[in-house]
Amino acid sequence: MSKDIWLPWVQKLGDTESISSILLTDAFLDSPASINYHHAYPGGLAQHTMGVLGWAFCISKDICIDKKSLARVCLLHDVCKIGLYKKILKWRKDEQGKWESYSGYEHAKLDLPVGHGELSVIKCLQAGIKLTDEEILAIRWHMGAYDVSHDGMKSLGDACDKSLLVPILQSADLFDAHHPSTCIDLAAIVDSL
Numbered sequence: 001m002s003k004d005i006w007l008p009w010v011q012k013l014g015d016t017e018s019i020s021s022i023l024l025t026d027a028f029l030d031s032p033a034s035i036n037y038h039h040a041y042p043g044g045l046a047q048h049t050m051g052v053l054g055w056a057f058c059i060s061k062d063i064c065i066d067k068k069s070l071a072r073v074c075l076l077h078d079v080c081k082i083g084l085y086k087k088i089l090k091w092r093k094d095e096q097g098k099w100e101s102y103s104g105y106e107h108a109k110l111d112l113p114v115g116h117g118e119l120s121v122i123k124c125l126q127a128g129i130k131l132t133d134e135e136i137l138a139i140r141w142h143m144g145a146y147d148v149s150h151d152g153m154k155s156l157g158d159a160c161d162k163s164l165l166v167p168i169l170q171s172a173d174l175f176d177a178h179h180p181s182t183c184i185d186l187a188a189i190v191d192s193l
């Protein structure tokens, strides 16, 4: 995905320099979003991020919410995945039963193994992005109940109570993982911010 597609977004959402230092990099633009679950191809992370953005604006069309903040959490929710997947050569059998090699991914060892949503928040803060409390909650809890620690259910519920960003980002992420969004007019959305 070309950097040009992201420029109007990073220029409108504040913290332009810090957000650019994460999103306008080859590491982000070339990364897959998973190994085999969804958007598991080079550029998949950027594609998924766009899809979440599209779904989130679709879901929140008639909801009174800070749309710039919503765009920020969509763009930043999965930055923990940058550098998470390492390219490797894998093997499989072709239709004739012969072994063939193909390019795939495996999990890299994390320098900071702190959890999925937490790592995205930390990477943003380390890059100098000034997240609001609501943005921190939305990014931390974007996996919803799929990413709950032993006594995290109460925090998840409290986070949903505190900010509408939390359930909207959760839903958009889930929608795009299962039904990749391709038909939402993102150019019109960014113009409206």
Ligand SMILES: [Fe+2]
Pocket: 077, 078, 116, 142, 143
């Ligand atoms: Fe995620």
Ligand SMILES: [Fe+2]
Pocket: 048, 052, 077, 078, 173
């Ligand atoms: Fe995601």
